[in-house]
Amino acid sequence: MADxxxxxxxxxxxxxxxxxxADAARLRVFDLGLQDSERSAVPALAARLETVPPLDGGAFTLTWTVRGAPHWHRAGEVPALAARLWPLGDADAVARMNRPPVTEGLRVLHEVASALRDVVTGPMTKGEASARLTPLVPPEVTGWCRGCEATHVHDxxxxxxxLPAGLRFDPAEQTVTFVPLEHRREVPARAEGFGDLVTDYLRLHGPAGYAExxxxxxxxxxxxxAAWPDDLVAISKKSWLPADRVDAFxxxxxxxxxxxxxxxxxYLNARDRDLLVPDEEHQKQVWRVLGRRGALLVDGEVLGTWQARAAGGRLDVKVSPFVSLDVDMFAEEAARLARARGLEEAVIS
Structure with a gap:
């Protein structure tokens, strides 16, 4: 094989x-967390499992984690994840907070997370938690929100x-509602275990390097x-893999x-998009900023995009291939996706 x-x-x-x-909890995607923005988790599982289990049954926990996006994680791993994802320094904290006018990013984040931990002691909507939190934190991280017509902590x-406040979502609620984690820990004092996340990323998306x-x-x-694990194996000058994955590679x-x-x-969240989809025009379709679309994966290559719309008990799937393809090759996958979404049938066009 070529590289x-x-x-x-x-x-x-x-x-x-x-x-x-067959066991969803054994999927490697949960090592980093399964993103569930725009209801993406169920179809991601349908691409990997014969039968998609309910995620809200207690084995998994949903909360804001990587890049501030909602992710499902194995429930038992969430308390330790707070320290693993804690910013690596002041500059890192300021950047992840979208650069408020502060310099001591770690101290400020610790204050906000500690106050939020004290505020939310039982089920509480985001709106109520935000209202109670705002007067307790440095004014530099708050601002007027035109949509809410109120001053609150920047999103x-x-x-x-x-996450460091020890909160998860209640997936049964339509409105974002927080619930304290069982056995939640104190707000982290420092980052611990980030190297494990690096290794998890490389197992799934490697070989890769610092920038990705x-x-x-x-x-x-x-x-x-600086936090790079020292037990990784160099595959090239700029990419590494964990030692236990070299033979598989x-x-x-x-x-x-x-x-x-x-x-x-x-699969699409790997950061070396030029490798996944070499054509720049195709990249613009796969990773659209607005009106996101799914990707047609055929024998390892992303060969187009797709969109779906539920109508009654039917899922209408429209495919837009980059090359000539028989759309019927996706019929079984469309039917599987429809079942995972609780629909009776799927139509490909």
Missing amino acids: RERVIAYRVAAHQFDRAT PVFRLAV VAQYFGAPVRDVK EDPPEPEVVRLLPPLDP
């Missing part, structure tokens, strides 16, 4: 698109504080480099799968 072909084949296998795993700061990992977690490259299976990947699927 790019080997990387693609390795990642397709690492993402477990072969559906050989990026609020999102960053939720930094962009994924929203951290400065220099801080990521050297001889990956052929990536013979056909999948409908949703927008924000973990």
